[in-house]
Amino acid sequence: MNAYPQSVIKLISEFGKMPGIGQKTAERLACYILKQTTEEAMQLACAIRDVKKLVKTCSTCFNVSENDPCHICSDLSRDRSTICVVEQLADFLTIEKTGKYRGLYHVLQGHISPLEGIHPESLTIEKLLHRVNAGHIKEVLLATNLNMEGDATALYIHKHLSPSGVRVTRLARGLPTGSYLEYANTAIVADAINGRNEMAEV
Amino acid sequence: MNAYPQSVIKLISEFGKMPGIGQKTAERLACYILKQTTEEAMQLACAIRDVKKLVKTCSTCFNVSENDPCHICSDLSRDRSTICVVEQLADFLTIEKTGKYRGLYHVLQGHISPLEGIHPESLTIEKLLHRVNAGHIKEVLLATNLNMEGDATALYIHKHLSPSGVRVTRLARGLPTGSYLEYANTAIVADAINGRNEMAEV
Numbered sequence: 001m002n003a004y005p006q007s008v009i010k011l012i013s014e015f016g017k018m019p020g021i022g023q024k025t026a027e028r029l030a031c032y033i034l035k036q037t038t039e040e041a042m043q044l045a046c047a048i049r050d051v052k053k054l055v056k057t058c059s060t061c062f063n064v065s066e067n068d069p070c071h072i073c074s075d076l077s078r079d080r081s082t083i084c085v086v087e088q089l090a091d092f093l094t095i096e097k098t099g100k101y102r103g104l105y106h107v108l109q110g111h112i113s114p115l116e117g118i119h120p121e122s123l124t125i126e127k128l129l130h131r132v133n134a135g136h137i138k139e140v141l142l143a144t145n146l147n148m149e150g151d152a153t154a155l156y157i158h159k160h161l162s163p164s165g166v167r168v169t170r171l172a173r174g175l176p177t178g179s180y181l182e183y184a185n186t187a188i189v190a191d192a193i194n195g196r197n198e199m200a201e202v
Numbered sequence: 203m204n205a206y207p208q209s210v211i212k213l214i215s216e217f218g219k220m221p222g223i224g225q226k227t228a229e230r231l232a233c234y235i236l237k238q239t240t241e242e243a244m245q246l247a248c249a250i251r252d253v254k255k256l257v258k259t260c261s262t263c264f265n266v267s268e269n270d271p272c273h274i275c276s277d278l279s280r281d282r283s284t285i286c287v288v289e290q291l292a293d294f295l296t297i298e299k300t301g302k303y304r305g306l307y308h309v310l311q312g313h314i315s316p317l318e319g320i321h322p323e324s325l326t327i328e329k330l331l332h333r334v335n336a337g338h339i340k341e342v343l344l345a346t347n348l349n350m351e352g353d354a355t356a357l358y359i360h361k362h363l364s365p366s367g368v369r370v371t372r373l374a375r376g377l378p379t380g381s382y383l384e385y386a387n388t389a390i391v392a393d394a395i396n397g398r399n400e401m402a403e404v
Contacts, residue, residue: 003274003294003295003298003299004266004295005256005257005266005267005268005273006268007249007252007253007256007257007268008253008257008266010249010252010253011249011250011252011253014245014246014249015246017246018231018234018246019230019231019234020227020230021231025222027292027295028221028222028292029220029221029223030253031290031291031292032220032221033250033253033254034253034257034266034291035291036254038254038255041250041253041254042250042251042254043216044213044216044217044219044220044247044250045246045247045248045250045251046247047209047212047213047215047216048213048235048243048244048246048247048250049244049247050209050212050213051209051210051212051213051232051235051236051243052235052238052240052243052244053240054207054209055207055209055210055236064206064207064210064236065207066207066208066209071207072205088233089233089236089237090229090230090233092205093205093206093229096205097205
C-alpha cells in the first residue's frame, strides 16, 4: 500500500469505508479520481459537501429533504390518510419508484433488533403513533423488510396501533414475479400458498 | 428519481460517473453519505480535494506522487538499471504489491489502440526511449496487459528499443497458479506449452 502517496492512501481508506466497496474497488475509484481533471473531481467533493449542508431530516416523517416539512409531507396532491412505514431511506425510494403508492411515509430509521441493541425507543415509532393518533389517518402500510427484524418491527407497531382502530396492512408475501417454483425456497413457497388469492375473473 | 432532493440527485449522478458504480450502487452510496455525520462525510470530500491539490505526475516516470521526482524515482535503494513499463497507475500498484520487483517504473498512460484513436504519440513512449537512451538502463520489463492492445504496445516499444541494445523482457504468459487444465481456455494452454520451462532440480 505504501506504493501510493499519503493523500491517495487516505482517499482509498475513505472510499473503502463505504458499503460494498472493498479494497480493490476503493483503489480503482481513487485511480479514477487521480485521472480526472481537478474540476471534475471537485464536482464529487462539492456534491458531498452540498448534501451535508442542504439536506435535513423532515420532522414529521423523518425522510430527507432540503425543506422541513419535506416535499412529500407538503405535497397536497398526495393521499394524506395513508402512511407507508419503511425502515430506511433506500426503502422509501424503492416504494416511490413503483409509482403504486401516493400516500405519506414514515421512516423508522432502523428496525427493532435487541441483539444489536436497537430497541423501539431508538426508532421513530413513538412519533408514528403520535401522527396516527392525531387523526385523519385511515391506513398504515407496514413496509419493513420481510425478514425477522422487519417482521418483529411490523408486529410491534401493529400491536401499538391496534387501539387506534386504524387499518394496518403489510406488504404481500409470496413468490417474486418471474420466478420458477423449481428453484424457490420452501419457506417462500409456503408463504405463497398461505397467501393464495382468488384468480381474477377474465 | 425525483423522490430525492436536488442535491442528493446530483450526488447520485456524481457517484454514478465512477467506474463500476451503477445507478443502484450510486444510490446506496448517497444514502450512506446521508446517514453519516457531516464530519465523517466531509472526510471523503476533503480527501478528494487533497488528492487533487497535492498529487502531481512525476516528470520522469509519469507515476503519481506528492513530489517530483516521485518516491520511486528518488529512492536510491531501488535498482536504477531496470524499468518496468506499465499501462496505467493501477498496474503499477499490482506489480509493486508482489514485492518481486525493486526497479524503476514507467507509466505509459494508456495503450496503443488505433481504433480508439490512441497512437504512440499520445502515450509517454517517446519519454521512455529518451530515458533508456540516456544510459544506465540494462533491462526494460514490458508489463503491459496480456491482451491485443497490451501486446501491440509491447511490440511497438520493443521495436523502438532494439537499436539501443538494452535487454527487453515481457511478463510470463501461462496458466495462473491454482487453475485446472480442464477449465482453461485453449489459447492460454497453448501459451503455457509454448512457454514451458525446465523443472527445477530438487
